Amino acid sequence: MSLDNLPDGLLLEILLHLPLQTVFQCKCVSNRWCSLISTPYFTHRYVSHLHTNLQPFTLLFECKDDQSITRVLATNSEESKLKSLAAYVHRQSEHLWLEASCNDLLLWRAKADEEPSPMNVYYVINPITRQCIALPPITLPYPRSWIQAGLICSYDYNKKQLSYSVVLIPYFHDKLREFKVYILSSNTREWSESMVLCPDPEGFELTHFAFCAVPYKGLLFWCSNSGRLLGIDPYNTRCCRSFEQPIGWELDKETDCFGVCRGCLRICQISMFYTRFSSILRIWELKDYDNEGGGKWYLEHEVSVNQLVSKKSTWLTEHVQQKYPLPLVLAFHPNDGDILYLAIELKVLLCNLRSKTVEVFCDIPHDPDTWNDKCNIINFVFPSWPTPIPFAPLQSGT
Amino acid sequence: MSSVKKVTLKSSDGEIFEVEETVAMESQTIKGLIEDDCADNAIPLPNVTGHILSLVIQYCKEHTSSSDSNSSKSNEKLKAWDTQFINVDLNVLFDLIMAANYLNVKGLLDLTCQTVADMIKEKTPEQIRAMFNIVNDFTPEEEEEVRRENAWAFEISLKNNNVVDTFEVEESMAKELQTIKNMIEDNYTDSVIPLHNVTSDILELVIEDCKKHVEAAESESEPSYSLASKLIDDPLKA
Numbered sequence: 001m002s003l004d005n006l007p008d009g010l011l012l013e014i015l016l017h018l019p020l021q022t023v024f025q026c027k028c029v030s031n032r033w034c035s036l037i038s039t040p041y042f043t044h045r046y047v048s049h050l051h052t053n054l055q056p057f058t059l060l061f062e063c064k065d066d067q068s069i070t071r072v073l074a075t076n077s078e079e080s081k082l083k084s085l086a087a088y089v090h091r092q093s094e095h096l097w098l099e100a101s102c103n104d105l106l107l108w109r110a111k112a113d114e115e116p117s118p119m120n121v122y123y124v125i126n127p128i129t130r131q132c133i134a135l136p137p138i139t140l141p142y143p144r145s146w147i148q149a150g151l152i153c154s155y156d157y158n159k160k161q162l163s164y165s166v167v168l169i170p171y172f173h174d175k176l177r178e179f180k181v182y183i184l185s186s187n188t189r190e191w192s193e194s195m196v197l198c199p200d201p202e203g204f205e206l207t208h209f210a211f212c213a214v215p216y217k218g219l220l221f222w223c224s225n226s227g228r229l230l231g232i233d234p235y236n237t238r239c240c241r242s243f244e245q246p247i248g249w250e251l252d253k254e255t256d257c258f259g260v261c262r263g264c265l266r267i268c269q270i271s272m273f274y275t276r277f278s279s280i281l282r283i284w285e286l287k288d289y290d291n292e293g294g295g296k297w298y299l300e301h302e303v304s305v306n307q308l309v310s311k312k313s314t315w316l317t318e319h320v321q322q323k324y325p326l327p328l329v330l331a332f333h334p335n336d337g338d339i340l341y342l343a344i345e346l347k348v349l350l351c352n353l354r355s356k357t358v359e360v361f362c363d364i365p366h367d368p369d370t371w372n373d374k375c376n377i378i379n380f381v382f383p384s385w386p387t388p389i390p391f392a393p394l395q396s397g398t
Numbered sequence: 399m400s401s402v403k404k405v406t407l408k409s410s411d412g413e414i415f416e417v418e419e420t421v422a423m424e425s426q427t428i429k430g431l432i433e434d435d436c437a438d439n440a441i442p443l444p445n446v447t448g449h450i451l452s453l454v455i456q457y458c459k460e461h462t463s464s465s466d467s468n469s470s471k472s473n474e475k476l477k478a479w480d481t482q483f484i485n486v487d488l489n490v491l492f493d494l495i496m497a498a499n500y501l502n503v504k505g506l507l508d509l510t511c512q513t514v515a516d517m518i519k520e521k522t523p524e525q526i527r528a529m530f531n532i533v534n535d536f537t538p539e540e541e542e543e544v545r546r547e548n549a550w551a552f553e554i555s556l557k558n559n560n561v562v563d564t565f566e567v568e569e570s571m572a573k574e575l576q577t578i579k580n581m582i583e584d585n586y587t588d589s590v591i592p593l594h595n596v597t598s599d600i601l602e603l604v605i606e607d608c609k610k611h612v613e614a615a616e617s618e619s620e621p622s623y624s625l626a627s628k629l630i631d632d633p634l635k636a
Contacts (some may be wrong), residue, residue, distance in 0.1 A: 013495075017508075022551075029534075128549050
């Protein structure tokens with residue numbers, strides 16, 4: 001009796017219990033196995049079978065190495081699933097800048113010998129499967145740090161089609177109600193210019209060191225330093241969403257973090273209100289978001305930085321509680337609303353805002369490079385199923 | 399003495415089993431029949447032989463009694479029982495999978511499928527075919543294409559508990575292997591690099607060949623691109 005005798009449905013049940021890599025290795029067993037694993041139904045069952053909230057994730061961040069070259073590092077990369085990813089991303093950062101991400105796809109830009117370079121080449125890469133698309137080059141007379149990039153994508157498993165859009169915003173001073181962007185979508189595969197119309201009559205102010213664009217509900221959201229959000233629809237730049245800053249936001253202090261947690265947009269600010277009491281860290285979450293204009297900020301956490309303690313290290317407790325410098329806020333946790341990642345000295349800290357504790361999460365070789373250049377910190381969640389980039393050749397030399 | 403409700407099950411080869419209703423209801427299929435009042439006479443199960451049916455009943459008995467509040471069976475004990483229970487030969491295992499599916503006994507289906515999955519987990523595609531008598535219906539070109547497309551899945555060495563022999567190799571020689579070279583350059587090597595997909599004798603040959611290439615490079619002679627060097631670029635093919 002062989003496994004060939006079992007009907008497809010039962011073979012599928014067996015394969016559901018395998019780790020992701022083994023499933024893909026099994027494509028090489030026979031035509032039948034390959035076809036079965038390549039069906040949308042299999043992906044659907046496999047993804048449902050996994051507890052997606054337990055997928056490991058890592059923070060990818062830029063850091064200058066000993067030769068002052070910006071490279072990308074990954075936190076907690078000793079985890080077996082993340083090891084290969086971390087190594088790959090590190091290798092790629094030798095000649096590519098990490099610009100943005102959407103799900104498990106990363107947007108990179110080729111490093112040029114001189115900035116601004118005449119031609120900019122962007123790549124959409126899946127760092128798990130190493131599949132890669134090179135986008136047609138675009139000429140933009142701006143250095144890399146003056147262009148904000150965002151990536152949004154979605155994969156249709158039934159049509160086996162990947163739709164993606166890349167939006168580039170060249171830096172502009174002041175608040176503008178209308179500004180120029182460059183967009184490339186997978187349906188045209190060509191760059192085109194577009195004018196974004198901000199719904200807010202006051203306009204939008206693009207921050208020089210803005211956080212990565214956050215893809216959310218079909219829009220690419222950027223956050224200004226005044227805590228206002230702008231969501232751009234790559235297919236219709238005249239219809240954007242905007243959100244005012246939360247109540248309680250300190251207007252003369254910048255945004256400390258912007259991202260998504262538990263399916264909601266989140267924003268964080270540490271107040272500069274130095275009193276004898278200490279700086280206050282606040283996190284707001286945008287709830288009741290809908291496509292008809294709904295959405296409201298709710299204060300999720302309000303913690304005094306000097307109330308944070310480390311149960312394991314007195315050194316850490318002292319360092320976190322000292323008034324200056326404040327810890328750097330890196331990122332939110334994708335699923336756990338109580339967790340915030342901070343950086344202090346050469347350590348990434350895991351901060352639990354409910355229990356008001358901090359612990360060392362991992363060490364980093366250099367300070368995350370936020371002061372001299374754009375620093376991108378990307379939350380990467382290991383996918384239940386890697387997003388395929390159809391007809392994409394494997395990148396050579398990896 | 400309270401009378402416990404029983405149902406009668408009849409296997410494909412005519413064996414009759416009298417089973418308590420609560421035990422039989424572990425099977426969603428049988429549960430449905432009972433609830434639809436179709437279970438007064440013996441329930442025929444033409445897809446399950448007597449031998450397999452008796453095993454399924456054993457499983458159901460064990461798992462029903464554990465959900466009984468009077469039973470003190472712990473999760474560990476149940477797991478241990480399951481491990482013992484599932485230690486059967488492959489043919490019986492497949493029959494159990496089919497029976498669990500037909501009779502809709504979710505726990506048994508999960509257990510049996512997980513057991514087969516565990517056998518698959520640590521094996522190469524060649525080993526999987528050998529173990530489960532699967533015909534390789536790829537043409538060599540097709541097989542190479544699928545391999546190439548999914549190269550990333552083979553890249554990470556799996557658990558290193560299968561390493562029998564360790565070979566101490568000079569770094570210059572190890573770097574002849576692209577895979578290892580990358581690992582070294584990324585500082586992702588511990589003291590032993592596990593090469594799960596390469597057996598000892600093949601690894602010996604590969605190392606021999608690497609030695610020759612390094613020596614050839616040092617003596618500035620023409621490197622020989624023999625079949626062996628193909629082996630070096632893709633030790634997984636070995």
